[in-house]
Amino acid sequence: MTSTDSGKHSLPPSVVDALRCSVCSNPVDLVDRTVRCENGHSFDLARHGYVNLLHAKTPAGTADTPDMVAARVEFLDGGLYTPLATEIARSVMPFAGDGLVVDAGAGTGYYLARALDAAPEATGLALDVSAVALRRAARAHPRLGAAVWNLWEPWPVKSVSASVVLNVFAPRNGAEFRRVLRDDGALVVATPNPAHLSELAALVDMVKVDDRKEERLDATLSAFFELEGRQDVTREVSMTPEQVRQVVRMGPSAHHLHREDRQGLLARIVEPVAVTTSFTVSVYRPAPR
Numbered sequence: 001m002t003s004t005d006s007g008k009h010s011l012p013p014s015v016v017d018a019l020r021c022s023v024c025s026n027p028v029d030l031v032d033r034t035v036r037c038e039n040g041h042s043f044d045l046a047r048h049g050y051v052n053l054l055h056a057k058t059p060a061g062t063a064d065t066p067d068m069v070a071a072r073v074e075f076l077d078g079g080l081y082t083p084l085a086t087e088i089a090r091s092v093m094p095f096a097g098d099g100l101v102v103d104a105g106a107g108t109g110y111y112l113a114r115a116l117d118a119a120p121e122a123t124g125l126a127l128d129v130s131a132v133a134l135r136r137a138a139r140a141h142p143r144l145g146a147a148v149w150n151l152w153e154p155w156p157v158k159s160v161s162a163s164v165v166l167n168v169f170a171p172r173n174g175a176e177f178r179r180v181l182r183d184d185g186a187l188v189v190a191t192p193n194p195a196h197l198s199e200l201a202a203l204v205d206m207v208k209v210d211d212r213k214e215e216r217l218d219a220t221l222s223a224f225f226e227l228e229g230r231q232d233v234t235r236e237v238s239m240t241p242e243q244v245r246q247v248v249r250m251g252p253s254a255h256h257l258h259r260e261d262r263q264g265l266l267a268r269i270v271e272p273v274a275v276t277t278s279f280t281v282s283v284y285r286p287a288p289r
């Protein structure tokens, strides 16, 4: 897609219906590419089609950087995480209907777009604090709208407006997940397993996945949700040296590794590497309010 046609990207009407003003919580309308509430708080759509609803600064280092986003786009295009996208879409589909799927920490919208493919009447809202990532998300699917927001703040999303909340390797705000979710909806969470990329952790000193993450995941969400089912998605894949570089650049280790150290270690990889990719997709149902 060229930059000249990016102006047509906007927010689907059902996404606008689900949004609320991030300042005063009143309903909003979209008029002439401006999201506005009756109290006159207004937020312009970016040329790329997402809306930035933030009005306070977010802590530095929270959002993915442009380099992390570019690496994720290149890596995901390579298709190695397609089995995960397929499992996420399979989990979202039974609950989506003609409702709203809110992807909390959607990044470039890759998984949300695949879920919308599987749910032909649903609409998607991508929330993320990274405007750079949402430029991509806003054009990842025709039924997807994107809004810049910090997930740790009360969301600019109406209560009981979502059929599904999706969360893929991103911050989990259980109270807000529950507030926006319908009682008959579902929360779908994807997390990496300890074996995920373990061969690379050894090779390039990446941040390792905490073994007790799953227990902590349940503890974070247990006040609001009950686990309904869990699916393991594990594949042995062969990554090209370029894909190894992409996966390191896009991941959490990109925040921690010094550029020179990282490049030195990565430069030594010249052959394809056998790597384990391993995720858990968990489906939770809301607990009674």
Ligand SMILES: C[S@@+](CC[C@H](N)C(=O)[O-])C[C@H]1O[C@@H](n2cnc3c(N)ncnc32)[C@H](O)[C@@H]1O
Pocket: 062, 063, 064, 072, 104, 105, 106, 107, 108, 109, 110, 111, 127, 128, 129, 130, 133, 149, 150, 151, 152, 167, 168, 169, 170, 171, 252
């Ligand atoms: C590891 S990425 C995953 C992105 C996407 N779900 C994917 O798998 O392709 C984590 C995402 O969470 C976003 N993020 C981190 N902290 C956030 C916050 N406080 N509020 C909103 N988004 C946040 C980052 O900008 C990034 O896009």
Ligand SMILES: [Zn+2]
Pocket: 021, 022, 023, 024, 025, 026, 037, 038, 039, 040, 041
């Ligand atoms: Zn307002």
